[in-house]
Amino acid sequence: MSMSTKSAVIAVLVGATWLTGCVTINIYFPAAAAEKAADRIIDEVWQLRDDASPINGAQKEGEAK
Amino acid sequence: MTILNTLRVAVGVLCLSLAGLAFAQGNLEINTPAISALQQAMQQRHAQLAPMYGSGAVGLARDGTVAVRDASSVPLAQRGQLNALIAAENADRAALYREIARANGHPEWEAEVRTTFAKRWVERAQSGWWVQGAGGWTRK
Structure with a gap:
């Protein structure tokens, strides 16, 4: 095996390991995105967007003053 | 050496594009017919559950469910209905x-x-609703 072939093989192996690492990002649970999704669903289920929420209501009143 | 460099660049570009893909997934998919249907059913049920949360009969458990916390505030005749409501939720x-x-x-x-x-x-x-933490039930 010539020197350059060996280098190429090593490069491919290193690259493959690297790629696996990159793909792993996708397998980790996206906690922030899940929290956002949960909030959107909770808004809907508890009807918090149509100022049913006392917190939102208070904020709006505060802004009006 | 040129093969090595080409490979390096190719891997680098691939890696960057994959990282970009992962980054672009800032949102989880929640717009499916199944999820929408569940959301709607839960929203409708909330009209019945909200007074129960307020009275403390039902609380929000730490495992993502709802639980009967104090059935004594619910008349005996309605407790079966309460349990059915909780089970459905x-x-x-x-x-x-x-x-x-x-x-x-x-x-x-x-x-x-x-x-x-x-x-x-x-x-x-x-505020006023009961929630379950590591130390048990507390009123918000």
Whole structure:
């Protein structure tokens, strides 16, 4: 095996390991995105967007003053 | 040496594009017919559950479900109805967590989706509602 072939093989192996690492990002649970999704669903289920929420209501009143 | 460099560049570009893909997934998919249907059913049920949360009969449990906390405030005749309501809500919640994990191509995420929801239900509960923490039930 010539020197350059060996280098190429090593490069491919290193690259493959690297790629696996990159793909792993996708397998980790996206906690922030899940929290956002949960909030959107909770808004809907508890009807918090149509100022049913006392917190939102208070904020709006505060802004009006 | 040129092969090596070409490979390096190719791998680098691939890696960057994959990282970009992961980054672009800032949102979880929640717009599926199954999720929408569950959401709507839960929203309708909330009209019945909200007074129960307020009275303390029902609380938000730390495992992402709802639980009977103090049935004494509910007349005996209505307790069967209360249990049915809780069971229906918990069935929908379990299905919701499962569907979100599935809709995003990772059914194994179900437990983590549930944990995330459990935390947010509790954090966003209105004042006066009962929530379950590590130390037991507390009133917000």
